[in-house]
Amino acid sequence: MKYSGVITRYLEHLPLPKDVEPVTLLEGNTPLIEADNLRRELKAPCKIFLKFEGANPTGSFKDRGMTVAITKAVLDKAEAVICASTGNTSASAAAYAAKAGIKAFVVLPKGKIAIGKLAQALIYGAKVIEIDGNFDEALTIVREVGAKTKVVIVNSINPYRIEGQKTASFEIIENLGVAPTHHSLPVGNAGNITAYWKGYVEWKEKHGTTLPRMLGFQAEGAAPIVHNRIFEHPETVATAIRIGNPASWKQAVQARDDSGGRIEMTSDSEIIAAQRLIASTEGIFCEPASASSVAGLRKLVAESYFTGKDTVVCTLTGNGLKDPDTAARGITPPLSAKPVLADVLKLMDLN
Numbered sequence: 148m149k150y151s152g153v154i155t156r157y158l159e160h161l162p163l164p165k166d167v168e169p170v171t172l173l174e175g176n177t178p179l180i181e182a183d184n185l186r187r188e189l190k191a192p193c194k195i196f197l198k199f200e201g202a203n204p205t206g207s208f209k210d211r212g213m214t215v216a217i218t219k220a221v222l223d224k225a226e227a228v229i230c231a232s233t234g235n236t237s238a239s240a241a242a243y244a245a246k247a248g249i250k251a252f253v254v255l256p257k258g259k260i261a262i263g264k265l266a267q268a269l270i271y272g273a274k275v276i277e278i279d280g281n282f283d284e285a286l287t288i289v290r291e292v293g294a295k296t297k298v299v300i301v302n303s304i305n306p307y308r309i310e311g312q313k314t315a316s317f318e319i320i321e322n323l324g325v326a327p328t329h330h331s332l333p334v335g336n337a338g339n340i341t342a343y344w345k346g347y348v349e350w351k352e353k354h355g356t357t358l359p360r361m362l363g364f365q366a367e368g369a370a371p372i373v374h375n376r377i378f379e380h381p382e383t384v385a386t387a388i389r390i391g392n393p394a395s396w397k398q399a400v401q402a403r404d405d406s407g408g409r410i411e412m413t414s415d416s417e418i419i420a421a422q423r424l425i426a427s428t429e430g431i432f433c434e435p436a437s438a439s440s441v442a443g444l445r446k447l448v449a450e451s452y453f454t455g456k457d458t459v460v461c462t463l464t465g466n467g468l469k470d471p472d473t474a475a476r477g478i479t480p481p482l483s484a485k486p487v488l489a490d491v492l493k494l495m496d497l498n
């Protein structure tokens with residue numbers, strides 16, 4: 148069957164008219180990969196699956212929400228959209244706006260956006276405005292623009308974003324045949340944990356499946372939900388989740404509590420170690436923020452939180468190629484040889 152993107156695939160679950168013409172880049176339908184090597188490495192008793200959202204058209208899970216938000220904006224005859232972003236939302240908004248033929252404005256924290264994401268927003272043709280401030284300040288400005296103009300906000304405070312992102316839960320249940328017992332993911336502005344939980348709950352209401360416990364992970368330097376206080380100056384190597392006052396804070400806490408789950412934090416060094424481990428054991432290159440889902444899982448394994456009956460899905464939210472600088476930092480650099488066979492063989496050190 149021809150795959151036509153998340154709107155066509157899950158239209159009956161989405162608040163869009165039946166005859167809608169989707170603005171789509173054929174997002175979704177991403178790989179759910181069983182991670183046996185990683186399981187052995189972590190000495191985890193449970194099954195582990197990685198949902199690689201970096202395989203989406205702009206390299207992150209944002210595309211699932213953006214196809215719905217931009218399609219709705221076009222239905223409403225919007226001429227322009229705007230978002231605040233730590234990078235991925237801006238890349239996705241810019242791409243889908245380009246496809247729709249409407250304008251995109253993006254407001255970014257200066258100097259804190261991974262180079263690949265900034266390049267994406269620019270090449271897709273968005274008007275990029277950097278501020279001397281953090282994501283939370285950018286989102287405050289964007290909310291004001293939304294209130295004062297006709298420009299449509301496409302951050303996850305736009306409910307159509309959440310609607311689109313919930314389709315990842317549907318795919319997981321369809322792939323596994325059941326819901327996992329646990330779902331682990333990074334938490335930044337807290338839209339995605341809200342969306343996954345909504346997806347699982349709606350699928351249960353329709354098809355009577357079980358529900359997973361939701362496990363959310365913030366970075367230690369940007370952990371407002373864990374500490375139950377706003378972080379005025381959030382800081383982490385995982386710039387995608389460098390957020391001190393998440394817009395969907397309440398919904399994330401509700402997802403945690405309704406599911407009997409946890410929201411915890413992982414340190415930058417745990418995040419980087421997990422990123423390398425996922426790459427070297429499973430051949431998947433995700434960005435640092437994404438790896439917090441596995442870093443968090445690792446911590447819970449150490450607490451003997453899981454049993455052999457559990458199945459855990461970790462969402463790898465974004466592609467590592469977006470942030471090559473962070474990946475290359477602190478890693479063994481390439482070896483150097485003269486352009487002759489003997490030198491290369493020597494370095495290969497086969498014996």
Ligand code: F0G
Nearest residue numbers: 232233235236335336337338339464465
């Ligand atoms: N992982 C990645 C790669 C992200 O880009 C984000 C959020 C998250 C996780 C957290 O998801 O915000 O729904 O809790 N990025 C937003 C952005 C904030 O602007 O690209 P969340």
